Amino acid sequence: xxxxxxxxxxxxxxxxxxxxxxxxxxxxxxxxxxxxxxxxxxxxxxxxxxxxxxxxxxxxxxxxxxxxxxxxxxxxxxxxxxxxxxxxxxxxxxxxxxxxxxxxxxxxxxxxxxxxxxxxxxxxxxxxxxxxxxxxxxxxxxxxxxxxxxxxxxxxxxxxxxxxxxxxxxxxxxxx
Amino acid sequence: xxxxxxxxxxxxxxxxxxxxxxxxxxxxxxxxxxxxxxxxxxxxxxxxxxxxxxxxxxxxxxxxxxxxxxxxxxxxxxxxxxxxxxxxxxxxxxxxxxxxxxxxxxxxxxxxxxxxxxxxxxxxxxxxxxxxxxxxxxxxxxxxxxxxxxxxxxxxxxxxxxxxxxxxxxxxxxxxxxxxxxxxxxxxxxxxxxxxxxxxxxxxxxxxxxxxxxxxxxxxxxxxxxxxxxxxxxxxxxxxxxxxxxxxxxxxxxxxxxxxxxxxxxxxxxxxxxxxxxxxxxxxxxxxxxxxxxxxxxxxxxxxxxxxxxxxxxxxxxxxxxxxxxxxxxxxxxxxxxxxxxxxxxxxxxxxxxxxxxxxxxxxxxxxxxxxxxxxxxxxxxxxxxxxxxxxxxxxxxxxxxxxxxxxxxxxxxx
Numbered sequence: 154x155x156x157x158x159x160x161x162x163x164x165x166x167x168x169x170x171x172x173x174x175x176x177x178x179x180x181x182x183x184x185x186x187x188x189x190x191x192x193x194x195x196x197x198x199x200x201x202x203x204x205x206x207x208x209x210x211x212x213x214x215x216x217x218x219x220x221x222x223x224x225x226x227x228x229x230x231x232x233x234x235x236x237x238x239x240x241x242x243x244x245x246x247x248x249x250x251x252x253x254x255x256x257x258x259x260x261x262x263x264x265x266x267x268x269x270x271x272x273x274x275x276x277x278x279x280x281x282x283x284x285x286x287x288x289x290x291x292x293x294x295x296x297x298x299x300x301x302x303x304x305x306x307x308x309x310x311x312x313x314x315x316x317x318x319x320x321x322x323x324x325x326x327x328x329x
Numbered sequence: 330x331x332x333x334x335x336x337x338x339x340x341x342x343x344x345x346x347x348x349x350x351x352x353x354x355x356x357x358x359x360x361x362x363x364x365x366x367x368x369x370x371x372x373x374x375x376x377x378x379x380x381x382x383x384x385x386x387x388x389x390x391x392x393x394x395x396x397x398x399x400x401x402x403x404x405x406x407x408x409x410x411x412x413x414x415x416x417x418x419x420x421x422x423x424x425x426x427x428x429x430x431x432x433x434x435x436x437x438x439x440x441x442x443x444x445x446x447x448x449x450x451x452x453x454x455x456x457x458x459x460x461x462x463x464x465x466x467x468x469x470x471x472x473x474x475x476x477x478x479x480x481x482x483x484x485x486x487x488x489x490x491x492x493x494x495x496x497x498x499x500x501x502x503x504x505x506x507x508x509x510x511x512x513x514x515x516x517x518x519x520x521x522x523x524x525x526x527x528x529x530x531x532x533x534x535x536x537x538x539x540x541x542x543x544x545x546x547x548x549x550x551x552x553x554x555x556x557x558x559x560x561x562x563x564x565x566x567x568x569x570x571x572x573x574x575x576x577x578x579x580x581x582x583x584x585x586x587x588x589x590x591x592x593x594x595x596x597x598x599x600x601x602x603x604x605x606x607x608x609x610x611x612x613x614x615x616x617x618x619x620x621x622x623x624x625x626x627x628x629x630x631x632x633x634x635x636x637x638x639x640x641x642x643x644x645x646x647x648x649x650x651x652x653x654x655x656x657x658x659x660x661x662x663x664x665x666x667x668x669x670x671x672x673x674x675x676x677x678x679x680x681x682x683x684x685x686x687x688x689x690x691x692x693x694x695x696x697x698x699x700x701x702x703x704x705x706x707x708x709x710x711x712x713x714x715x716x717x718x719x720x721x722x723x724x725x726x727x728x729x730x731x732x733x734x735x736x737x738x739x740x741x742x743x744x
Contacts, residue, residue: 265712266539266591267335272455276495277707279455287717305717305744 168252169215173232175255176208176217178325180229182289183219185324187227189317193288196281197227206241206282207234210251211271219282241274241282257294257301261286292321331632336542339499340585342479346508346578348570351383354425354467355390357505361465363423365392367416369436370427371400374471377515383427383469394419403607404431405486406450406494409438416443423465426503427512429524430475430484430610433468437483437501440466450485451494455709459498468503471512473576474524474611476531476584478506486604491700493600495709502588508581510574518564519676521576522669523611525560528552528580530595530614533662535586537625537632538593538713546635549586553639555579557665564672593714594705595621598726601704606693608684615669616681619662620726621714622655623736627743628715630655637661680733698727717744 186193202223209216209232218230218239230237245251250269253259261283264270272279287303300306345353358366370380375398384393397412416424416439426436441453444463453459468478477483483496513521532549535541556579559572567573598621599613622633634654638646640661649657669677678684684692693701702723705711711718718726722742729736 262539262712267333268337268540271457272709273452273458274455275451276455276709277492280707280709280711283712300744303717303744304715305742307744308742 165248168248172210172215172248172251172255176215176232177229178293179208179255179286179289180217180219180231181328182293182321182325183285184227184229185321185329186285186289186292188324189320190288190292190313193285196285197221198225199281200278204241204278205230205237205239206243206274206278207239208243208282208286209234210245210248214245214248214251241278242272243279243282244271244273245269246271257298260302260304262304289321292318293325331541333542336540336544336590338542338544338589340479340502340588341499342502343505344479344508344581345505346574346581348510348574350507350509351386351469351511353505354383354387354507357467357507358391358423358425358465361423361504363465365394365421366423366425366465366467367419367421367439368393368396368425368427369400369412369432369439370396370398371402371429371432372398374398374428374432377471379471379512379515380427382511383425387425393425394421400428400432400435402431402609403486403488403603404435404438405488406438407488409435409442409450409485410448413439413442413448423467425467425469427469427471429470429472430477430527433470433475433477433503434483434485436466436468437477437496437503438485440464441496441501450496453496453498454494456497458496459500461500463500466503467505467507469507469509469512470577470580472516472520472524472611473513473573473580474527476528476580476587478503478508479581479584480588482588484600484610491604492704492707493604495600497709506581508574508577510570510577513573513577514567514570516567518567519673520609520611521567522560522564522673522677523609523615525556525576525580525611526615526618526666526669527611528583529556529662529665530599530618531583531587531592532556532579533618533636534592534595534621535583535590536636537622537629537715538591539715540590540713541632542590545586545590548582549590550636550639552579552583552586553636555582557640557642560665561668561672564669591713592710593621594624594711594716594718594726597708597710597714597718598701598705598723600708600710601701602681602693605701605704606684606697608692612678612684615666616678616684616730617726619659619666620730620736622659622662623738624718624722624726624741625715626655626738627741633658681727681731682733693731695731698724698731701727716741
């Protein structure tokens, strides 16, 4: 259309950079927790083989994909949605909402209650994915910050709080 | 008063309520240009003559392509697929759904398939999966409870997986809800009681759960007030058409409220009891509602206290000591259940172990509780519950509800 000026949203470079970094950390931490934590293992065991889920921002914001292969190994699979089919998509309606979520200024339950998310796929697996992310946030974040992100801070054993946390953090850092 | 930083509220459904609202059916369908609807109902509704009342109301103005009464009480994905095929074969262009929750939700399921031209309903599970408007749908509720005529949700069972699938989208809202007092005249007393308690659960959970907001509160509290005023008298005197209309309106108000603020663990657990043990949804809600409030008490005491005025009226509200209104609200709901038990001559169960099927077999054997708890872990409604709930928590609540004893609040884990 002649004379039509398309208005594009600003790219918000630093906001997107922060989200990319956080998603990479979260993705690798989920991969690590799936090898260390019994509850996370149990959640993934209940998912079918070759199952993938993603967490991202609408319409084409930063995202991460987690997948379980035929051997039951859980992997962080980057962010390329074209490369593999994604069975469950948890999508924040805007990058700004995603930023609030990943800066823990808005908890996952509150974000959901405020209708910020779109869930496409099996709801039971979405529940499992949220439980997994809750556990991983407890591993990654200090107690005061994790309390802002989840509904109830769990009462874990001393070993889980220390040894398992150290294992998850080291694996996240090294990416295995 | 609690005012959230952000909330959404809407109800674009054209609600037509009255003692002869069905006569508007053809006019409403004329707006989107539909004239060949499928009339969807179930056998009970048809035998009660309710489908005939609708057919009479539209006979000269609409070409009803087919009247299908094959919706079972606990409709599932297979039934939805079969009925969608029938809709296409008969060349229908809209649906008039006449029935309770199962019929209305089945109609929403059919509408998804025929509008999106697919036979895979599972692609629309979850929240916000539909992307465009569906074909015209008119909902005519025959129970005063489900609220499905004004909600964005549809719950359809997957019997292969023993699970209830939840579909949530604004595009699932019917084009119109026709609330007509004639439709609830023949409702048996125990079904009237159970379905109204379903509406009560919608309203109370809407006032307590995470997405509550002032607008949904206003609808929910009015729904609670109407249920408390009309339910028990209607059990004794179902001929009171003003009472029936008011109760049906209460169900719609509760539906609008929970469609905007959603529900929590009571519904998550109710869906799971329903899918594992095939207990009617209203019975589950009646039993589980007080337990959901007790479980969330430490996080929502003020919110639970806030509904006492609607539950008990101004006198009891004024007399209740300041430290007790939340507990009094829970007591009111338990008392209503006990009164309904008396009024229905024991047909309205007050605990899970007392639920019996037609052959008087227990519907919820105690050994099924772990399976129910496991199923509840996968219900999306738990997202909106203020407190986290894990497998042990579900089991604890279920065991109390099975025995019919109050939940020991000291055992509820706090973060």
